[in-house]
Amino acid sequence: MAGPELAIDNLHVAVDGTPVLKGLTLSIRGGEVHAVMGPNGTGKSTLAQTIMGHPRYQVTGGSITLDGQDLLAMKTDARARAGLFLAMQYPNEVSGVTTANFLRTALNARRDAKDPVRLKEFRDELDHAMDILSIDHGFANRYLNEGFSGGEKKRNEILQMLLLKPRIAVLDEIDSGLDIDAVRIVAQGVDASRSPELGLLIITHYQRILNYIKPDYVHIVYDGRVVKSGGPELAETLESRGYEWIREELVPAVEGSPA
Amino acid sequence: MATRQQLVSEEYEYGFNDGDVGVLKFQKGLTRQVVEEISRIKQEPAWMLDFRLHALDIFLKKPMPKWGADLSALDFEKIVYYVKPSDRQGKTWDEVPQQIKDTFERLGIPEAERKFLAGVSAQYDSEVVYHNIHKDLEEQGIIFTDTDTALREYPDLVREYFGTVIPSEDNKFAALNTAVWSGGSFVYLPKGVHCNIPLQAYFRINSENMGQFERTLIIADEGSFGHYVEGCTAPTYNSESLHSAVVEILVKEGARMRYTTVQNWASNVFNLVTKRAIAEKNATMEWVDGNIGSKVTMKYPSVYLVGEGARGMVLSIAVAGKGQHQDTGSKMYHYAPHTTSTILSKSISKHGGKTTYRGLVHMAKGVEGAKSNVKCDTLILDEESNSDTIPYTEVSDSRVEMEHEATVTKVSEEQLFYLMSRGLSEEDATRMVVMGFIEPFTRELPMEFAVEMNRLIKFEMEGAIG
Numbered sequence: 001m002a003g004p005e006l007a008i009d010n011l012h013v014a015v016d017g018t019p020v021l022k023g024l025t026l027s028i029r030g031g032e033v034h035a036v037m038g039p040n041g042t043g044k045s046t047l048a049q050t051i052m053g054h055p056r057y058q059v060t061g062g063s064i065t066l067d068g069q070d071l072l073a074m075k076t077d078a079r080a081r082a083g084l085f086l087a088m089q090y091p092n093e094v095s096g097v098t099t100a101n102f103l104r105t106a107l108n109a110r111r112d113a114k115d116p117v118r119l120k121e122f123r124d125e126l127d128h129a130m131d132i133l134s135i136d137h138g139f140a141n142r143y144l145n146e147g148f149s150g151g152e153k154k155r156n157e158i159l160q161m162l163l164l165k166p167r168i169a170v171l172d173e174i175d176s177g178l179d180i181d182a183v184r185i186v187a188q189g190v191d192a193s194r195s196p197e198l199g200l201l202i203i204t205h206y207q208r209i210l211n212y213i214k215p216d217y218v219h220i221v222y223d224g225r226v227v228k229s230g231g232p233e234l235a236e237t238l239e240s241r242g243y244e245w246i247r248e249e250l251v252p253a254v255e256g257s258p259a
Numbered sequence: 260m261a262t263r264q265q266l267v268s269e270e271y272e273y274g275f276n277d278g279d280v281g282v283l284k285f286q287k288g289l290t291r292q293v294v295e296e297i298s299r300i301k302q303e304p305a306w307m308l309d310f311r312l313h314a315l316d317i318f319l320k321k322p323m324p325k326w327g328a329d330l331s332a333l334d335f336e337k338i339v340y341y342v343k344p345s346d347r348q349g350k351t352w353d354e355v356p357q358q359i360k361d362t363f364e365r366l367g368i369p370e371a372e373r374k375f376l377a378g379v380s381a382q383y384d385s386e387v388v389y390h391n392i393h394k395d396l397e398e399q400g401i402i403f404t405d406t407d408t409a410l411r412e413y414p415d416l417v418r419e420y421f422g423t424v425i426p427s428e429d430n431k432f433a434a435l436n437t438a439v440w441s442g443g444s445f446v447y448l449p450k451g452v453h454c455n456i457p458l459q460a461y462f463r464i465n466s467e468n469m470g471q472f473e474r475t476l477i478i479a480d481e482g483s484f485g486h487y488v489e490g491c492t493a494p495t496y497n498s499e500s501l502h503s504a505v506v507e508i509l510v511k512e513g514a515r516m517r518y519t520t521v522q523n524w525a526s527n528v529f530n531l532v533t534k535r536a537i538a539e540k541n542a543t544m545e546w547v548d549g550n551i552g553s554k555v556t557m558k559y560p561s562v563y564l565v566g567e568g569a570r571g572m573v574l575s576i577a578v579a580g581k582g583q584h585q586d587t588g589s590k591m592y593h594y595a596p597h598t599t600s601t602i603l604s605k606s607i608s609k610h611g612g613k614t615t616y617r618g619l620v621h622m623a624k625g626v627e628g629a630k631s632n633v634k635c636d637t638l639i640l641d642e643e644s645n646s647d648t649i650p651y652t653e654v655s656d657s658r659v660e661m662e663h664e665a666t667v668t669k670v671s672e673e674q675l676f677y678l679m680s681r682g683l684s685e686e687d688a689t690r691m692v693v694m695g696f697i698e699p700f701t702r703e704l705p706m707e708f709a710v711e712m713n714r715l716i717k718f719e720m721e722g723a724i725g
Contacts, residue, residue, distance in 0.1 A: 052680050054676050055672060055676070076676060077679040077682055077684050077685065077688075079680075080680055081682045088677065088680070091677060092674045094678070094692060094695050095696065096695030096698030097695035102681075102691070105683060105687070106683060109681070109683050109684070110682050144695075164682070
């Protein structure tokens with residue numbers, strides 16, 4: 001089977017009637033790591049939520065496909081089962097449901113009902129993934145995200161990614177609020193999942209995490225569009241020069257271009 | 260209306276009935292003759308008949324309670340007050356009439372008994388048709404029998420305690436039960452005896468318009484421990500049935516008693532039950548109370564904490580679906596210093612169902628160091644459903660600690676999105692949130708009951724997503 005491909009074409013999205021994404025185009029293939037960077041409020045998280053199908057985000061134009069399938073016609077759960085994963089910026093808490101129980105349910109949701117994952121096999125995989133992320137095994141019996149620290153929540157997101165083995169994973173601000181050690185551990189987890197069968201889209205405000213996960217492509221989003229794409233050196237430029245540089249250099253050009 | 264009945268029975272898996280299997284069935288309605296006849300059939304001592312008739316007077320005088328759920332559809336004249344299902348009580352299931360035995364098989368009772376119960380009592384309409392207790396428990400002096408048998412075999416014990424925790428004057432339905440009671444369990448745990456595996460009673464209504472009025476009396480003597488579990492189901496009919504039990508429990512010094520209920524009545528049953536315990540010095544009373552079915556439930560398990568250091572706990576779950584009102588809660592009366600009470604009430608309403616938490620914490624004078632903690636959590640699954648929390652407190656002493664916390668949550672869009680983003684369908688995601696919500700309750704159940712409870716809740720949630 002050919003590697004996965006997520007294609008976003010001329011995507012327009014509104015939130016509560018206000019346009020946020022205004023013609024965003026981006027394409028990710030298996031084995032590639034793309035970083036989407038940009039100042040706050042330019043639509044980075046909207047992009048992540050829209051790809052996953054959050055009901056609050058209304059797509060007003062354009063398309064998103066995964067391996068040619070129209071994702072926009074699918075509900076969130078169907079997108080997940082098709083191989084999409086979103087590591088959330090603010091993972092929700094679910095009281096009374098253990099992390100292990102949740103993960104097993106999620107795994108079984110993508111299997112034939114008559115062939116649930118075997119407990120031993122699941123436990124082994126879970127333990128292995130927890131080791132990669134330096135997570136204490138007792139973690140699996142804690143209620144999903146309840147009372148987790150910021151770092152634990154982020155690690156739990158990557159833990160889920162390692163177990164669910166998506167084809168395209170979007171990591172939304174996976175490094176925010178983490179100290180340098182935690183960033184390194186999370187990045188190790190992400191790195192462990194890299195393969196030709198996985199395309200990664202890393203959404204981040206800071207360049208820091210890209211020191212650990214080298215992107216193949218960096219895209220700068222401004223005002224709902226990709227205004228500049230390049231290699232890893234682009235992230236370094238941003239790090240040294242900040243986003244003001246983008247505003248000064250690129251915005252007039254964007255505004256001057258035909259709509 | 261056939262379509263309505265179909266709809267109802269699709270939602271309730273125990274809605275089947277066995278037809279008219281009783282060997283004796285009274286006419287509808289409640290008169291002095293009905294009470295006298297029940298007592299005569301049971302060949303009761305005169306004091307019990309007097310007790311019943313006195314209670315009947317009280318019942319007739321007391322007005323219908325107006326402060327709680329809507330009881331206007333309940334017509335006492337349309338209820339059958341006594342149905343005798345069988346001529347004798349079995350000690351083995353083979354002695355139980357075939358059809359009734361089949362019903363209990365279908366409900367899984369004999370199987371559960373074989374697997375993990377210390378004793379089982381099975382009541383069908385007005386009488387207990389099966390009763391058995393492990394030999395070794397009997398040898399330790401534990402008494403577990405139906406209350407009618409107890410009245411014959413242990414008349415002094417019954418007379419000493421009957422009606423002392425819940426007098427007939429307490430409320431209209433306690434009076435009604437006292438007038439026409441039949442069946443129920445009698446448990447006596449001798450001093451220091453620990454019964455570590457549960458005793459179970461199962462209550463099944465079969466007849467249409469049936470009134471089931473079991474009477475349970477439990478005495479946990481000093482330093483003893485016991486766990487009593489009850490389950491209830493009934494067929495689905497288009498007219499109302501009534502279940503009005505009285506449960507009285509005495510927990511003596513240093514004893515601990517747990518009483519677990521998983522009520523799953525059909526949606527035509529009025530479930531109006533009075534449950535109360537008295538906890539003496541350093542005694543512990545725990546009510547674990549699950550209300551999933553019925554048309555209306557009004558039930559507020561309470562504990563009178565009369566001895567220093569006594570503890571009371573109520574952990575309850577109420578699920579109200581279409582046309583159901585669960586008006587439940589708890590009452591804790593602190594009458595001694597350093598007594599503690601904990602109430603954790605969880606309720607779920609869906610499909611237009613209504614849940615009400617109605618509770619009371621009473622702190623008498625001189626209860627220095629008493630503590631009470633009340634927590635009510637409500638989960639509302641759709642816009643048509645609703646929930647009320649009505650906590651009362653009466654405090655006559657300032658040297659006490661009281662905490663109350665109430666939360667109302669809806670299954671949020673964000674929570675569903677999160678779970679669905681991992682591949683769970685909306686229905687599975689909702690169910691997962693619900694199962695997590697009731698987990699503090701199910702975790703307290705014996706494992707087999709937790710499995711059953713989870714199964715029931717899953718069943719209740721089917722089709723919960725429009």
